[in-house]
Amino acid sequence: MIRRLSLAAAMTLLPVVVAAGDASRDAILAGYAAEARRADPAAGAFSAGRGEALFRGRWAGGDARTPSCTACHTADPRQPGRNAKTGRPIGPVAVSVNPQRFTDPARVEKQFARDCHSVLGRACTPLEKGDYITFMAGQ
Ligand code: HEC
Numbered sequence: 001m002i003r004r005l006s007l008a009a010a011m012t013l014l015p016v017v018v019a020a021g022d023a024s025r026d027a028i029l030a031g032y033a034a035e036a037r038r039a040d041p042a043a044g045a046f047s048a049g050r051g052e053a054l055f056r057g058r059w060a061g062g063d064a065r066t067p068s069c070t071a072c073h074t075a076d077p078r079q080p081g082r083n084a085k086t087g088r089p090i091g092p093v094a095v096s097v098n099p100q101r102f103t104d105p106a107r108v109e110k111q112f113a114r115d116c117h118s119v120l121g122r123a124c125t126p127l128e129k130g131d132y133i134t135f136m137a138g139q
Helices: 002-039 048-056 105-120 126-137
Strands: none
Touching (some): 105 126
């Protein structure tokens, strides 16, 4: 009886585990939305279009080898990329290809810090981070 109960409990928990990726990404997005509103109370919803412009744009002010996110992540986020500085391979960043993308807050923050500095020569704003993830979540 006890065994049957715990199996039932495990089966009830299963959908939660399966959905965990999306829940973590949503939590990261909610965090950036709150930060964006603190910086500008009029900040609206995240925009996939602005995220794509950030991803594809050519920027000045960063490392000359990486004027764009596409320098390492390629123009097609569903394809594998390559680090323009080290030559090391990078897995596809589109969520449709890798559902684990943008689900680990520490990893997301670390890469935004590193990559925005490399491309834009400055930190990305919370709005830019949310836009970028929103774009990638639709890719
Ligand atoms: C110098 C090469 C390089 C450039 C340019 C670059 N990235 Fe990255 N990016 C990486 C690497 C390396 C990783 C970590 C490896 C991985 O996640 O597969 C990564 C991963 C990320 C992640 C974490 C993804 C996750 O799984 O959570 C984010 C966020 C990110 N990049 C954002 C950006 C943005 C925004 C830009 C443009 C402003 C950009 N990257 C440009 C190399 C780069």
